[in-house]
Amino acid sequence: MDHLFTVDGGSATPVAPTALAAEGLLERQHLQEWVITHPQVLGESVLVITSEFDRWADTDGVPARDRLDVLGLDATGRLVVVELKRGTADRDVHLQAITYAALVSRFDLDTLAQAHRDFRKGRGEVLELDECRQRLLDHVDGDWSPELLQRPRQVIIAANFPKQVTHTVVWLSEMNLDIDLIQVGLWKVKDQLVAGFTKVYPTPEVEEFTLAPARIEAKAAVEKLEERTQAQKAVHVLVDAGLLPDGTRLRLVPRHGAPEPIRQAIQEWVREDGKRGTATWSNNTCNPLTWDADGKIYSPTGLAKHVFTSVTGRKVDGIRGTTWWDVDTSLVPEAVDPSEWAALAGIDLARLSRQHNGTSKDWTGLHTLLNAVPAGRWTTYGDVATVIGSHAVPVGTHLATCGQCPNAWRVLNAAGRVSPGFRWTDPTRTESPADVLAAEGVRFDAGAADPGLRLSVDALKSLLGN
Known part of the structure; x- marks a missing residue:
């Protein structure tokens, strides 16, 4: 400069x-x-x-x-x-x-x-x-x-x-x-x-x-590196945003870098042992997958290559492993709203990261916003996530585990109901969030909060002075 x-x-x-x-x-x-x-x-x-x-x-x-x-x-x-x-x-x-x-x-x-x-x-x-x-x-x-x-x-x-x-x-x-x-x-x-x-x-x-000759050789390697870099970026986006809670289940769907005959061979191989087709997510930027088949940890691409080699007997380059693993929405992590979790059906790790690239897990804005939500009003995980630039799933996970979030009971699912994943961080509290909201003046009909008392995205933004 x-x-x-x-x-x-x-x-x-x-x-x-x-x-x-x-x-x-x-x-x-x-x-x-x-x-x-x-x-x-x-x-x-x-x-x-x-x-x-x-x-x-x-x-x-x-x-x-x-x-x-x-x-x-x-x-x-x-x-x-x-x-x-x-x-x-x-x-x-x-x-x-x-x-x-x-x-x-x-x-x-x-x-x-x-x-x-x-x-x-x-x-x-x-x-x-x-x-x-x-x-x-x-x-x-x-x-x-x-x-x-x-x-x-x-x-x-x-x-x-x-x-x-x-x-x-x-x-x-x-x-x-x-x-x-x-x-x-x-x-x-x-x-x-x-x-x-x-x-x-x-x-x-x-x-x-x-x-130079060495740089020419490296240039060819860089082309392969770009595939790996894309996968690494996807993992970093997911971890940094907290988009997937630890313990999220993933299912193998071979895609990028595998021709159709090999995809079919992999699927047949998985049918022989169902554990070969499932893994568990943890928020580790290096090796976030634990494969059910052997209990070892892998990167998404590393495990995809391992599967490819196990089936074909040969090594492979150019696989973007984050496209091979779909979120298993049939198993809802604890503390996650099932209605929000269902929106991830059929989404692989690469696509999920692209959708939410730039999402932050700095929860200062969330705490400020929730502190401004007045008694007698309620909002949703999705609307809160929209205002702070996050996603409903990590917002729900954070509310269930934070211990410092004010007015967490005033956040409901999109249907106006208390999320099945809601947990009081104070274990001595036994009342339901609906009871607390009712005492604050929120009416409920068949378990759903009065939609007229819901704060819209624009109303939430105004609470922050936006």
Whole structure:
């Protein structure tokens, strides 16, 4: 970013840049931590394996004081070597990056797993070596490739780059080395520091014409990665929005990536053992499915691939597993309104996530809204969800488990009836929500609340001043 402004209507005021050193920010304690915490600045789907790595025991003539700032692994199976400079990069910074790339190109899965275990241990997370090895394997889309591992991508992050560096990096790219230059900028807006990371080389236009062999190989892998990314995004949407309660039952319906003959073979295979076609959902962004057939946890795509391989005997790429799993609405989770749950019939995980992408589970707005619902009036799960930008199912689940929601008894189902899933968070309360509403002046006819006392979506919005 060359220019940064604070904006007040039609007025824009330039913000003067500052520097990490001027603000007392350090390379290791600050810049490095930003990258570790937010590895997306290094590219799509990068897992940080380690930082400050200096165990070069198997190399000759490399002193232990040489420390690799950050080492990552992208989802295509390539290592990412990161060199950090909080100020202007040294004139030979690219040589440091190349040296580290050469050293890590000798690493194998076990070396990387050991480095990751030590790194996580230093950050307070104790993992077994096998867990670390599996984490690396799971992060890579497709088969682990030792050949691709030998071609690390290099990323140099600095406040500025001398022309000597940029010119050399351009030439090195033309000579088939894969190097990215990322500029870190810092601005001070009042008392708040704002950092920005801008990729200055290669630009998208240049990248089209300077693809090193390793990047060409990675490009093919990226196409497969996009399928996986879509599935990951779907899972994140579902978990972040709280759209499915833990324990939600799912049914297998093979779709994306499986030709019709294989779909039929899978369905026949499931008929032999019904447990093969069902799974249980948990709000875990990595492996949210527990398969009934073996009790193990999987990602939606991971389990779809496992099923495909079990039936056909061969591996498969390009499956979007979130399309394979439908919500089983015949089994209503506790605390969920059955009338709202029925609306999910026939919906797979991918479609559900698309319908509700952007839904939030920050319940501050819900609490504020419910607090404003007056005695003698009622509303519905669906209308409340519409106003706060959520969905009726997570709203109902939250009301049943929160313990802090005001006036929760004033929320009924679309028919004006108390949801069968309603639970008082105070176990000593024995009266029904209908009794409380009746005492507040809400009339009931055959178990349904007076529709004339229902607050509409517009009325709810007005309570919030919208």
